[in-house]
Amino acid sequence: MSSTAITGIATLVTNDPSLGGGSPRSGTFESGGGSPLGLLRDAAVVIDGDRVVWTGASSEVPAADHRVDAAGRTVIPGFVDSHSHLVFAGDRTDEFNARMSGRPYSAGGIRTTVAATRAASDAELEANLTRFLTEALRQGTTTIETKSGYGLTPEDEARALRLAARHTDEVTYLGAHIVAPEYADDPAGYVDLVTGRMLDACAPHARWIDVFCERGAFDGDQARAVLTAGRARGLHPRVHANQLTHGPGVQLAVELDAASADHCTHLTDADVDALANSRTVATLLPGAEFSTRAAWPDARRLLDAGVTVALSTDCNPGSSFTSSVPFCVALAVRDMGMTPDEALWSATAGGAAALRRTDVGRLAPGARADLVLLDAPSHVHLAYRPGVPLVTGVWRRGVRVL
Numbered sequence: 001m002s003s004t005a006i007t008g009i010a011t012l013v014t015n016d017p018s019l020g021g022g023s024p025r026s027g028t029f030e031s032g033g034g035s036p037l038g039l040l041r042d043a044a045v046v047i048d049g050d051r052v053v054w055t056g057a058s059s060e061v062p063a064a065d066h067r068v069d070a071a072g073r074t075v076i077p078g079f080v081d082s083h084s085h086l087v088f089a090g091d092r093t094d095e096f097n098a099r100m101s102g103r104p105y106s107a108g109g110i111r112t113t114v115a116a117t118r119a120a121s122d123a124e125l126e127a128n129l130t131r132f133l134t135e136a137l138r139q140g141t142t143t144i145e146t147k148s149g150y151g152l153t154p155e156d157e158a159r160a161l162r163l164a165a166r167h168t169d170e171v172t173y174l175g176a177h178i179v180a181p182e183y184a185d186d187p188a189g190y191v192d193l194v195t196g197r198m199l200d201a202c203a204p205h206a207r208w209i210d211v212f213c214e215r216g217a218f219d220g221d222q223a224r225a226v227l228t229a230g231r232a233r234g235l236h237p238r239v240h241a242n243q244l245t246h247g248p249g250v251q252l253a254v255e256l257d258a259a260s261a262d263h264c265t266h267l268t269d270a271d272v273d274a275l276a277n278s279r280t281v282a283t284l285l286p287g288a289e290f291s292t293r294a295a296w297p298d299a300r301r302l303l304d305a306g307v308t309v310a311l312s313t314d315c316n317p318g319s320s321f322t323s324s325v326p327f328c329v330a331l332a333v334r335d336m337g338m339t340p341d342e343a344l345w346s347a348t349a350g351g352a353a354a355l356r357r358t359d360v361g362r363l364a365p366g367a368r369a370d371l372v373l374l375d376a377p378s379h380v381h382l383a384y385r386p387g388v389p390l391v392t393g394v395w396r397r398g399v400r401v402l
């Protein structure tokens with residue numbers, strides 16, 4: 001193994017509050033405490049093999065085999081995108097175009113993608129998946145979760161998970177995305193399939209189980225049946241909750257100690273209280289509200305209540321076809337009441353919390369060496385300069401991949 005020292009970092013985001021402060025309220029950066037970002041100025045980081053081994057002042061950097069001069073730029077932990085749907089074929093350009101043009105559109109939404117995905121070969125699906133993973137990596141995402149949910153048969157769901165597991169450890173079984181078209185008149189029969197033969201086929205390939213708990217998809221009782229069946233097979237729950245309407249998803253997520261309740265756009269005070277008094281992370285997915293012209297989730301309300309918040313892309317061909325975490329950070333700051341510090345924390349450490357990971361989403365000794373070099377003097381530029389490709393370097397597991 002060889003070590004690399006990255007020096008001359010104007011702003012190093014560690015997400016370790018014991019190492020440093022946060023953004024300035026008036027002029028100069030604080031040093032020591034005060035912000036979960038743990039910012040260090042004029043800093044350096046040393047990586048050895050796939051781990052971070054040292055962080056501190058650039059002037060005190062220990063010797064290393066290689067040296068990279070950040071030249072006054074910013075280093076942040078790689079983004080942890082804890083919610084995406086990347087195993088699919090086809091796209092839904094016409095549906096998006098109609099929605100944005102104010103025209104009615106009556107094609108089948110998710111069903112359109114299910115048909116295209118079932119018809120695709122393994123090679124086509126895997127080529128699509130790797131294309132989107134590369135796209136995400138170029139934008140600074142070094143850990144990504146992805147789901148099945150466009151197969152909806154035991155064979156097609158298991159295939160999606162097998163393909164996903166070749167590329168990421170964070171694989172989620174989402175047979176309960178919608179009721180499969182073949183079961184339109186027998187939703188109870190479909191839940192039996194999802195919790196029975198389909199689960200048997202899928203459990204070996206996944207870490208997580210998810211359900212779309214929403215009017216028109218699965219109600220609270222069906223969602224509970226899906227998640228408890230998965231849990232009995234060793235899968236950990238996460239929930240698509242309260243996206244389009246108030247519903248039981250958030251309360252169910254908390255009741256089952258789900259790692260995350262995702263979307264959280266329509267919440268009652270009781271939902272917010274339940275999240276605040278739980279280990280369940282609220283994962284906000286503003287790409288979905290952007291792409292459907294829907295009301296934003298209220299991040300400020302959740303943060304003020306003490307809820308742990310993650311920010312992710314929800315990358316999927318229907319309602320949020322972006323793989324860009326920086327874009328989501330900018331939306332969260334502009335429209336959801338998050339500060340630039342909070343949004344970056346949520347897109348890194350927050351995403352790690354939503355996946356119950358402690359090795360990623362931070363840059364302190366012992367953490368995985370997943371680093372992003374931003375062509376900017378501070379991380380605030382992620383929101384200050386929206387849409388600008390600021391990511392100029394990416395290390396994943398200690399290897400420079402960009």
Ligand SMILES: [Zn+2]
Pocket residue numbers: 083084085240314
């Ligand atoms: Zn989703």
